[in-house]
Amino acid sequence: MAHRPLVVCAILAFTAGLVIASFAGFREFLPGLLEGALVTVEITLGGSVLAVICAFVAALSKMFGPWPIRGLAVVYIEIFRGTSALVQLFWLFFVLPRFGITLEPLTVAILALGLNVGAYGAEVVRGAVSAVSRGQWEATVALNMSRAQALRRIVLPQALVPMIPPWGNLFIELLKTTALVSLITISDLAFKAQEMNATTYRTVEIFSIVLVFYLAVAVLITVAMRSLERFAARGLARGPAQ
Amino acid sequence: MSIDASPANSPSNEFSGPMVRFDKVRKSYGSLVVLDNLDLEIARGEKVAIIGPSGSGKTTVLRMLMTLERIDRGVIFVDGEPLTSMNRNDELVPADAKHLRRMRGKIGMVFQHFNLFPHMSALKNCMEAPRTVLGLSKIEAEARGRELLSMVGLGDKLDHYPSQLSGGQQQRVAIARALAMRPKVMLFDEVTSALDPELVGEVLSVIRKLGADLDLTMLMVTHQMGFAKEFADRVCFFYGGRICEQGPPEKIFVAPENERTRQFLRACLEAT
Numbered sequence: 001m002a003h004r005p006l007v008v009c010a011i012l013a014f015t016a017g018l019v020i021a022s023f024a025g026f027r028e029f030l031p032g033l034l035e036g037a038l039v040t041v042e043i044t045l046g047g048s049v050l051a052v053i054c055a056f057v058a059a060l061s062k063m064f065g066p067w068p069i070r071g072l073a074v075v076y077i078e079i080f081r082g083t084s085a086l087v088q089l090f091w092l093f094f095v096l097p098r099f100g101i102t103l104e105p106l107t108v109a110i111l112a113l114g115l116n117v118g119a120y121g122a123e124v125v126r127g128a129v130s131a132v133s134r135g136q137w138e139a140t141v142a143l144n145m146s147r148a149q150a151l152r153r154i155v156l157p158q159a160l161v162p163m164i165p166p167w168g169n170l171f172i173e174l175l176k177t178t179a180l181v182s183l184i185t186i187s188d189l190a191f192k193a194q195e196m197n198a199t200t201y202r203t204v205e206i207f208s209i210v211l212v213f214y215l216a217v218a219v220l221i222t223v224a225m226r227s228l229e230r231f232a233a234r235g236l237a238r239g240p241a242q
Numbered sequence: 243m244s245i246d247a248s249p250a251n252s253p254s255n256e257f258s259g260p261m262v263r264f265d266k267v268r269k270s271y272g273s274l275v276v277l278d279n280l281d282l283e284i285a286r287g288e289k290v291a292i293i294g295p296s297g298s299g300k301t302t303v304l305r306m307l308m309t310l311e312r313i314d315r316g317v318i319f320v321d322g323e324p325l326t327s328m329n330r331n332d333e334l335v336p337a338d339a340k341h342l343r344r345m346r347g348k349i350g351m352v353f354q355h356f357n358l359f360p361h362m363s364a365l366k367n368c369m370e371a372p373r374t375v376l377g378l379s380k381i382e383a384e385a386r387g388r389e390l391l392s393m394v395g396l397g398d399k400l401d402h403y404p405s406q407l408s409g410g411q412q413q414r415v416a417i418a419r420a421l422a423m424r425p426k427v428m429l430f431d432e433v434t435s436a437l438d439p440e441l442v443g444e445v446l447s448v449i450r451k452l453g454a455d456l457d458l459t460m461l462m463v464t465h466q467m468g469f470a471k472e473f474a475d476r477v478c479f480f481y482g483g484r485i486c487e488q489g490p491p492e493k494i495f496v497a498p499e500n501e502r503t504r505q506f507l508r509a510c511l512e513a514t
Contacts, residue, residue: 139357142308143371143423144346146339153374157361 005223012219016212029196029206036192037213043109043188044175044217050114051174052167055121063126064147073122080119086180088112093184109181117174121167128163129155161232168225172218189213257322261286261427261459262307267316269302269483276302278483279316289453289460291470291491294480295506300463303480304429307461308351309342320348321426347375350425354432356412358404364391364415365400368422376423383422390418394448410441414448421452428452430462442466449473467510471495479503 054076061073080088089112096103103111132155140150182191193210197203264282268275277299284290292300305311306318309326317334318325327334328341337345359367368387372378378386391397394414404412413433420428430449434442446469452458453473464470470477471491478488479500487500498504 133357135353135355135357136359138308138310138353139359140371141310141346142349142351142353142420144343144375145371146343146375149374153370154359158359 005219005226009216009219009223012212012216016209016216026202026205026209028200029202030209032192032196033189033206033209033213036187036189039106039187040175040178040189041217043106043113043178043181043186044171046110047113047117047174047178048171050110051117051121051170054115054118055125058118058122059125059129060151062122063129064151076115077119077122080116081123085112085116085177086183088116089180089184105181105184105186108184109178109186113174113177113181116177117170120173121170124163124166124170125159128159131162132158161229164225164229164232168222171221171225175217175221176214258286259322260284260319261288261321262461263319264303265317265319267306267318268314269299269306269311270314275483277306280484282478282485284459284461287457287459289473289475290462291474291477292461292463292480293465293467293470293477293506294486298480299483300480301431304351304431304461304463307427307429308349309346320345347423348426349429350420350423350427351429351431352413352416352420352433354435356404356409356416356436358412358416358419360404363401363403364396364407364418367404367415368419371419372422386422387418390421391415393421393451394418395444408441409437410444413437413441413445417445417448417452421456425458427459427461430460430464432463432465434464434466446473465510467495467507479506481506 058073058076061069062077065073089108092103092108092112093105129151136154136158137150140147140154145153178188179190181188182194187195189210193206197206200206260283262282262284264280267277267280269277280299280303282303292303294300302311306313307320307325313326317327323345324334324337325345326337326342328337329335359370362370365384365387368390369380369383372383372386373380388397388400391400394417396411396414396418399407399411399415402411404415407415417433433449434445437445446466449460449462449469450473453460462470462474474491476488477491477494479486479494479498479502481502487494487498487503494503495507498507
């Protein structure tokens with residue numbers, strides 16, 4: 001059971017190898033694709049880090065903040081969940097410069113995707129924190145802990161484990177959404193694929209490799225999250241009486 | 243501190259009146275009155291058992307003392323000071339966080355469902371609040387935790403997680419955890435109700451030991467009539483949000499005056 005992701009990985013790698021080996025002349029486009037893949041990974045990593053930060057800040061503000069902060073958190077979550085990621089990307093890239101703020105395309109990409117996924121993540125964090133039993137909070141009151149201490153030492157550590165699988169989903173979602181950044185002049189994997197396709201006409205090979213690449217990174221994320229979950233669960237011995 | 247919340251303007255350690263005093267305390271959920279103008283005084287070191295049918299407001303008394311429930315009307319005094327309000331310019335205003343935390347420091351509570359921290363070992367459960375709240379060093383907190391856990395008979399289970407302990411053991415850890423904060427008042431909320439019958443004894447004998455060894459004011463909501471009879475200095479029978487009858491256990495259990503008390507005790511007897 002535990003090794004299934006590894007087996008899947010191996011099969012994928014083998015298939016990818018077969019595909020690559022069976023298509024001659026891949027040297028023409030493979031370096032270009034790898035270059036793009038690097039950019040895709042970069043945006044995925046940056047976006048994920050930003051998403052996690054935004055999600056925790058927004059969720060905790062929404063749950064425990066004074067009302068102006070709570071309001072801001074709600075507005076952020078609703079705007080970024082309720083509008084299209086593509087439009088957010090375009091807005092940051094084409095509209096912000098009209099107000100005198102011009103950002104690097106890569107910065108825009110990480111910012112837009114991080115904020116977008118962070119809004120979904122905020123609800124994941126909120127759900128997991130709310131799921132910690134009331135008895136745990138009451139115990140912290142009885143032990144005279146402040147709310148911040150209770151949150152940091154007691155509630156969040158327990159909320160972390162159940163929120164790992166949904167975060168895995170969000171990271172994979174983010175990875176796939178990175179394909180949109182090709183529309184704001186970034187040479188990511190999807191952009192490179194189109195570029196190589198236009199110059200070499202190796203449509204089948206190029207898009208097959210791109211497909212496998214996205215899948216491989218997604219599987220990698222799944223494996224990483226699964227091990228993270230196992231690691232975190234070890235520290236949290238769940239008692240039947242809780 | 244510029245604001246002294248004590249009504250008698252005396253430092254709390256010199257206050258010699260009742261440890262806990264409920265003054266016309268009222269609590270309701272919507273139209274349901276849970277506590278109706280409750281007056282109750284508990285002396286220093288007194289052990290009071292609260293009995294009564296479910297829904298009579300017993301648990302609410304403890305939860306209000308622990309500040310887990312808001313008080314609708316009336317005042318609770320602990321150690322001479324109002325619990326959830328404070329004096330400012332001769333007026334009672336809602337207590338600020340600082341006052342609340344000072345007052346909570348006097349009270350410890352043990353819950354029906356233990357509420358141990360599942361991600362911490364027995365020892366860590368007992369060390370957490372002394373370290374974060376009282377600011378004890380790791381060494382001090384650990385020494386205190388070890389001492390209390392061995393007092394409740396779990397000196398050999400320090401590194402066990404709650405999930406690795408029986409219900410009775412978990413409850414004993416919870417008692418040690420509460421004691422680690424050195425409260426003056428201990429609240430026990432049906433602490434044996436969630437336990438298998440064979441585990442009740444070990445928890446009660448720990449409470450018995452606390453009563454004998456420590457200078458604690460104890461308030462317990464219990465269904466263990468035998469224990470209440472033997473352990474408590476006073477028994478309060480709650481019915482419909484009021485104290486229907488109270489007195490020494492010999493009187494309540496042997497010669498109750500109130501018909502409701504008699505009915506309740508008869509029903510309890512039949513159940514066992």
